Amino acid sequence: MKPVTRIRKPTVKRKHPGLLAGPPKTLLYQSPKYGFSIRLPRSWKCYTVVRSRTRRLEDAEYALDFLFKYKGKVYESALTLLVFRMTLKQWRAKGYDESPIVRLAVRNGLIYAYLVPEELPDEFLNAKGDDYDYARFGRPIRILSRMVNDDIPGIVRTFKLR
Numbered sequence: 001m002k003p004v005t006r007i008r009k010p011t012v013k014r015k016h017p018g019l020l021a022g023p024p025k026t027l028l029y030q031s032p033k034y035g036f037s038i039r040l041p042r043s044w045k046c047y048t049v050v051r052s053r054t055r056r057l058e059d060a061e062y063a064l065d066f067l068f069k070y071k072g073k074v075y076e077s078a079l080t081l082l083v084f085r086m087t088l089k090q091w092r093a094k095g096y097d098e099s100p101i102v103r104l105a106v107r108n109g110l111i112y113a114y115l116v117p118e119e120l121p122d123e124f125l126n127a128k129g130d131d132y133d134y135a136r137f138g139r140p141i142r143i144l145s146r147m148v149n150d151d152i153p154g155i156v157r158t159f160k161l162r
Helices: 042-046 088-093 134-157
Strands: 026-031 036-041 048-053 060-070 073-085 102-107 110-115
Touching (some): 036 134, 042 134, 060 134, 073 134
Antiparallel strands (some): 026 036, 048 060, 073 110, 102 110
């Protein structure tokens, strides 16, 4: 009986063997100083401006703002990541557990948290200032609402500490 020889299929050589074809679906933001990373949807690239702050913060040591941008105009923050230097006991004593700031993690005397806007920017109000101008700002309102209500719950689940 003859031995069975298998015919090998030709292999395709890739320039970068670990990378898949096409753009990644998320963008990675890393903070080496504070030791965290977070993944954002790729769609955020054209609608956000990233700014970090270390001054003029009440209790936070560091803030990272993902500001909403539409047609070149920068509005308020769609997502703010905050780093506090305090214990969990101090956090609770200052009432942060009952505030709009949501705690993500606690490690080595640092508390990582995030904040989302509770209302749309004032720039989206009509001339009277009593309602939002959906005829004029309908598209940016829908985009920002989707970012805050649909994207951010998934984004904060990607938060990782080194």
